[in-house]
Amino acid sequence: xxxxxxxxxxxxxxxAGLAGGLLSEHLPGSAAFAQGDAPxxxxxxxxxxxxxxxxxxxxxxxxxxGPRLRLCDAAGERRLGAGVMADGVCGLSIYGPEGKPRLAxxxxxDGLAQFEVxxxxxxxxxxxxxxxxxxxxxxxxxxxxxxxxxxxxxVTADGVRTLKLQHPSxxxxxxxxxxxxxxxxxxxxxxxHESIQHACIVARPQASxxxxxxxxxxxxxxxxxxxxxxxLDLDDEDGHPRITAGYWDPGxxxxxxxxxAGTPRLQVTEGSENAYxxxxxxxxxxxxxxxxxxxxxxxxxx
Numbered sequence: 001x002x003x004x005x006x007x008x009x010x011x012x013x014x015x016a017g018l019a020g021g022l023l024s025e026h027l028p029g030s031a032a033f034a035q036g037d038a039p040x041x042x043x044x045x046x047x048x049x050x051x052x053x054x055x056x057x058x059x060x061x062x063x064x065x066g067p068r069l070r071l072c073d074a075a076g077e078r079r080l081g082a083g084v085m086a087d088g089v090c091g092l093s094i095y096g097p098e099g100k101p102r103l104a105x106x107x108x109x110d111g112l113a114q115f116e117v118x119x120x121x122x123x124x125x126x127x128x129x130x131x132x133x134x135x136x137x138x139x140x141x142x143x144x145x146x147x148x149x150x151x152x153x154x155v156t157a158d159g160v161r162t163l164k165l166q167h168p169s170x171x172x173x174x175x176x177x178x179x180x181x182x183x184x185x186x187x188x189x190x191x192x193h194e195s196i197q198h199a200c201i202v203a204r205p206q207a208s209x210x211x212x213x214x215x216x217x218x219x220x221x222x223x224x225x226x227x228x229x230x231x232l233d234l235d236d237e238d239g240h241p242r243i244t245a246g247y248w249d250p251g252x253x254x255x256x257x258x259x260x261a262g263t264p265r266l267q268v269t270e271g272s273e274n275a276y277x278x279x280x281x282x283x284x285x286x287x288x289x290x291x292x293x294x295x296x297x298x299x300x301x302x
Contacts, residue, residue, distance in 0.1 A: 045061060045062050046059065046060065046061030046062070047059070047060045047061065051074070055072070055074065055075070055076045056072060056076055057071065057072050057073075057074075057076075058070065058071050058072065059072075064086075065083070065085050065086055066083055066084045066085050066086050067083060067084055068081065068082070068083040069081065069082045069083065073097075077095070077097070077099060078095055078099070079094065079095050080092075080093070080094050080095070081093045081095070087109065088108075088109035089106065089107070089108055089109065090106070090107045091104065091105065091106045091107070092104070092105045092106075093105075096120060098120060100118065100120065100124065101118060102117065102118050102120070103115075103116070103117055103118075104116045104118075110133050111132075111133035112130065112131070112132055112133055113130070113131045114128055114129065114130045114131075115128065115129045116128045116129075124144075125141065125142045125143045125144055125150075126141075126142050127139070127140070127141050127142075128140045128141075128142070128149075132157075134157040135157040136154065136155065136156045136157050137154065137155050138152055138153065138154035138155075139152070139153045139154075140152045140153075143168065148166060148170060149164075149166065150165070150166050150168070151163075151164070151165050151166070152164045152166075158181065159180045159181070160177065160178070160179050160180070160181075161177065161178040162175060162176070162177045162178075163175055163176045163177075171191070172189070172190060172191055173189070173190040174187070174188065174189050174190070175187070175188050175190070176188075182204075183204060183205060184202055184203065184204045185202075185203045186200055186201060186202045186203070187200065187201040188200045198211070198212075198213075198214075199211070199212050200212075206226060206227060207224055207225065207226035207227070208224070208225055208226075209222055209223060209224035209225070210222070210223045210224075213235070214239070218235075218237055218238075218239055219235060219236060219237050220234075220235045220239070221233070221234050221235070222235075224246075228247055228249075228250065229246060229247025229253075230246050230247060231244070231245070231246030231247060231248075232244065232245045232246055236260070238260070240258075240260050240261075240262060241258055241262060242257065242258050242259075242260075243255070243256070243257055243258070244256050244258065248269070251271065252269060252270065252271050253269070253270045254267060254268060254269035254270065255267070255268045255269075256268075259283065261283075263281065263283060263284070263285050264279075264281055264285065265280065265281050265283075266278075266279070266280055266281075267279040267281070275292070276292075277290065277291065277292045278290070278291045279291075
């Protein structure tokens with residue numbers, strides 16, 4: 001069973017929250033500066049550009065959070081904004097006619113870069129393209145601002161490919177994952193974002209398996225089929241195998257009950273030529289009683 005952690009978590013940053021908060025600050029008002037000979041250096045807290053009707057069309061100024069640039073349409077409504085926050089966050093936003101940010105580009109001091117596209121609804125969802133500092137990439141779709149991604153396609157820095165779909169209530173999720181390092185592909189059905197309860201289908205070149213239960217520990221069941229044959233394993237709440245059955249060795253089928261330490265205590269096997277046997281073992285694994293059933297021994301002599 002793959003122990004690869006399935007969730008590569010990404011929360012879509014709401015454009016209205018990050019980009020809007022970064023770039024929507026109103027710059028302090030002042031009159032437009034007079035035209036004339038351009039001096040070598042001009043120092044001011046704010047510059048404004050107005051059109052022939054006196055409508056402000058561009059503003060460049062300094063605020064408590066950092067420098068801001070704003071470009072406006074003929075009605076004086078902001079359509080493009082850019083700024084640098086005091087903590088080093090850089091952003092660029094493009095606004096729609098309704099005054100809502102529709103496109104946003106953000107760069108964080110740690111190197112994370114994000115591009116977002118938002119809808120026009122009152123609480124628009126967003127599509128985000130994110131590149132992490134370590135090189136991980138992800139495309140995420142959120143139905144509402146500030147919510148977890150409803151769909152996400154990601155590639156980690158070490159090449160793990162993941163496609164994940166999340167239920168609106170986050171009660172269940174499903175995903176596809178390809179892990180080149182472990183040479184496996186898997187389909188995972190989850191029971192909530194934080195829960196590791198799941199059903200998982202794993203495919204490897206040498207075997208395929210189905211897992212139901214916890215991903216890394218806890219009660220679970222696994223049915224595997226490899227070149228040598230099928231096998232069923234059942235684990236307890238602590239993740240210890242307690243029942244195993246299947247094709248153990250060439251020509252040998254068997255079933256075993258194990259204790260919490262993993263020691264087979266009761267074994268039933270079928271060998272070649274219909275030879276059967278039952279073994280009861282001590283806690284250290286040594287045989288306590290072995291009962292063979294050989295087909296050539298008459299029943300009354302067994």
